[in-house]
Amino acid sequence: xxxxxxxxxxxxxxxxxxxxxxxxxxxxxxxxxxxxxxxxxxxxxxxxxxxxxxxxxxxxxxxxxxxxxxxxxxxxxxxxxxxxxxxxxxxxxxxxxxxxxxxxxxxxxxxxxxxxxxxxxxxxxxxxxxxxxxxxxxxxxxxxxxxxxxxxxxxxxxxxxxxxxxxxxxxxxxxxxxxxxxxxxxxxxxxxxxxxxxxxxxxxxxxxxxxxxxxxxxxxxxxxxxxxxxxxxxxxxxxxxxxxxxxxxxxxxxxxxxxxxxxxxxxxxxxxxxxxxxxxxxxxxxxxxxxxxxxxxxxxxxxxxxxxxxxxxxxxxxxxxxxxxxxxxxxxxxxxxxxxxxxxxxxxxxxxxxxxxxxxxxxxxxxxxxxxxxxxxxxxxxxxxxxxxxxxxxxxxxxxxxxxxxxxxxxxxxxxxxxxxxxxxxxxxxxxxxxxxxxxxxxxxxxxxxxxxxxxxxxxxxxxx
Numbered sequence: 001x002x003x004x005x006x007x008x009x010x011x012x013x014x015x016x017x018x019x020x021x022x023x024x025x026x027x028x029x030x031x032x033x034x035x036x037x038x039x040x041x042x043x044x045x046x047x048x049x050x051x052x053x054x055x056x057x058x059x060x061x062x063x064x065x066x067x068x069x070x071x072x073x074x075x076x077x078x079x080x081x082x083x084x085x086x087x088x089x090x091x092x093x094x095x096x097x098x099x100x101x102x103x104x105x106x107x108x109x110x111x112x113x114x115x116x117x118x119x120x121x122x123x124x125x126x127x128x129x130x131x132x133x134x135x136x137x138x139x140x141x142x143x144x145x146x147x148x149x150x151x152x153x154x155x156x157x158x159x160x161x162x163x164x165x166x167x168x169x170x171x172x173x174x175x176x177x178x179x180x181x182x183x184x185x186x187x188x189x190x191x192x193x194x195x196x197x198x199x200x201x202x203x204x205x206x207x208x209x210x211x212x213x214x215x216x217x218x219x220x221x222x223x224x225x226x227x228x229x230x231x232x233x234x235x236x237x238x239x240x241x242x243x244x245x246x247x248x249x250x251x252x253x254x255x256x257x258x259x260x261x262x263x264x265x266x267x268x269x270x271x272x273x274x275x276x277x278x279x280x281x282x283x284x285x286x287x288x289x290x291x292x293x294x295x296x297x298x299x300x301x302x303x304x305x306x307x308x309x310x311x312x313x314x315x316x317x318x319x320x321x322x323x324x325x326x327x328x329x330x331x332x333x334x335x336x337x338x339x340x341x342x343x344x345x346x347x348x349x350x351x352x353x354x355x356x357x358x359x360x361x362x363x364x365x366x367x368x369x370x371x372x373x374x375x376x377x378x379x380x381x382x383x384x385x386x387x388x389x390x391x392x393x394x395x396x397x398x399x400x401x402x403x404x405x406x407x408x409x410x411x412x413x414x415x416x417x418x419x420x421x422x423x424x425x426x427x428x429x430x431x432x433x434x435x436x437x438x439x440x441x442x443x444x445x446x447x448x449x450x451x452x453x454x455x456x457x458x459x460x461x462x463x464x465x
Contacts, residue, residue: 027127033137034199036125041195041441048442065457072268077449078276080267082123082434090355091265093119094126098261098355105260106134108234110249113256113363115234116430117141119263120206123434142231142238144207151175152215160220164422165297167220171212172290175205179284181440194282195441201285202433209426210235214242221416235259239426243414250367251412255423257363258405261356262424264431270295271302271425275432276439280447285436292432293425302421308344309406309417311335312376321372328379332387344403345384346396356401360408373407 027036061076083093093101105114105128117137121129129137151174158167176182180197189197211229218226223244230238236255237246245251267273271292279288296302319327335342347354361381364374381399388397406420438444452460 025127027121027125027129027133029130029132031133033121033124033129033133034196036127037195037199037437037441040125044438045442068452068457078267078273079444080272080276080435081438082431083264083266085266085349087349087351090350090352093264094122096122098359101260102257102359104128106131108237108252108256111253111256113253114260115236115256116259116263116427117235119260120430120434123264123430124437138234139231140203141207141235142229142233144204145211145229145238147171147175147208147211147215148178150177151212155212155215155219158219163297164216164220164419165293165302165425167216168212168422168425169290169293169297171216172205172209172286172293175208176284176286176290178204179286180204181282181284185282191443194443195437198285198440199437202437205285205289206235206429206433209429210239210242213239213422213426216422217243217416217419221419245412245414248412251414253367254363254408254412257359258408258423259427259430261359261401262427264428264434267435269301270298271428272432272435276435277447279436279439280444285433288436289429289432292428296425296428297421302424304343304400304402305406305420305424306417308402309410311343312373312380312407316373316376321376323376325379325383328376328383329387332380332384333391336387336391342384342388345388345399347398347400350398350400351396353398354400354403357399357404360401360404364404364408364411368408368411371407371411373410377404377407 031039063075067073067075081094083091084095085091089097091098096104101114101119101122105118105122107113108115115134115138117134118129121127121133121137151171154174155167155171158170180200181194184193184197214226217223227241227244227246230241233241234256236259237252239259240246240248240252240255265272267276274295275288275292278291279285283291299307315323315328315331319331323331332342361378364371364377368374381403384399385397406417409415409420409423
């Protein structure tokens with residue numbers, strides 16, 4: 001295995017010393033998340049004011065015509081505080097790599113993976129919470145977890161043939177009925193106070209997602225009576241229980257890791273950007289996140305891990321479970337020569353192995369090293385990059401997060417691929433909600449970029465010539 005494949009977020013940092021200093025402290029004890037946020041908002045308002053005063057009139061990156069036609073790829077156009085994605089080192093959550101989060105964030109008793117509750121605290125505040133603060137956050141989400149009866153009825157009336165992501169979006173949209181922000185706005189709340197009801201909606205949103213996801217899974221795949229949220233358990237444990245896997249400690253650990261690493265991936269991806277865009281219209285977090293889910297449901301975004309699993313399954317059926325390296329190489333070449341891509345390899349931004357892939361690989365090596373599908377994933381990991389480089393098919397021939405997650409879920413019996421994007425959606429709520437809170441706290445404006453027609457672009461350059 002080449003050393004370059006193993007390069008992850010442990011390599012060169014992109015954060016300045018100042019940024020790392022701002023986002024490296026631990027949370028003060030004996031304070032709730034909302035109390036701490038209220039303390040941080042005026043500090044960050046002054047920081048944003050300072051940055052704009054010092055740098056607001058400076059150019060920030062070139063814009064070329066190809067970027068306009070190419071889906072704004074690489075165009076610097078958003079502020080997203082929770083995470084930054086670097087081409088070489090991968091994702092950092094408030095300046096911290098995935099290995100650092102795994103080390104520093106609180107864990108469940110006897111667990112080794114970070115609790116998503118701690119990751120959410122980090123995304124919101126830039127601080128590492130205490131074990132007690134994370135426990136209180138778990139209890140708070142459990143207390144908020146019930147979904148309205150009419151939302152249950154909406155889900156129960158959906159035909160099982162309706163895609164789980166469509167059901168997910170319907171249910172989240174319907175939660176708008178009880179939005180604290182929508183009510184406060186109607187009542188004339190001050191703009192300076194927008195963040196408070198946005199925070200409450202965001203907390204309710206995240207808290208209710210396990211019940212929504214569990215009900216969809218139960219209705220579509222027929223898993224019997226739906227379990228109840230246990231107020232003494234953490235978020236991932238309750239989600240696992242609602243899916244019917246709560247008795248499997250390793251699956252619960254996988255959910256803790258899965259939610260953490262899928263929670264945020266800076267602001268330019270479709271689901272994150274959609275949530276920010278819709279939220280900028282002062283749509284409440286439920287409406288904004290429902291829009292995010294509709295973007296996540298697209299085959300170029302959240303469905304990628306399904307495509308990987310289908311490709312792996314077809315490979316196994318054709319060449320067998322314990323195929324030779326030569327047989328795998330022939331199958332990969334046949335895929336490429338057939339005009340198809342190798343799913344799970346390459347990334348729009350990353351130019352090294354996705355650290356989220358590495359985290360999942362390390363989990364598999366610890367918990368399921370002899371699993372046949374994981375062995376195939378590892379075999380492909382050693383073979384595909386060199387083939388892609390030889391074929392000239394990818395600027396980045398290294399695996400991304402989707403190359404691995406399906407194999408892990410399948411190992412533990414969650415084989416219903418149509419449901420995988422729902423789990424991705426539960427995770428992505430953490431990053432979208434954290435940014436929505438800060439957008440309201442900082443008074444972020446309505447997003448309204450300028451667009452041009454092809455004729456206007458031609459005229460612009462003709463006039464300059």
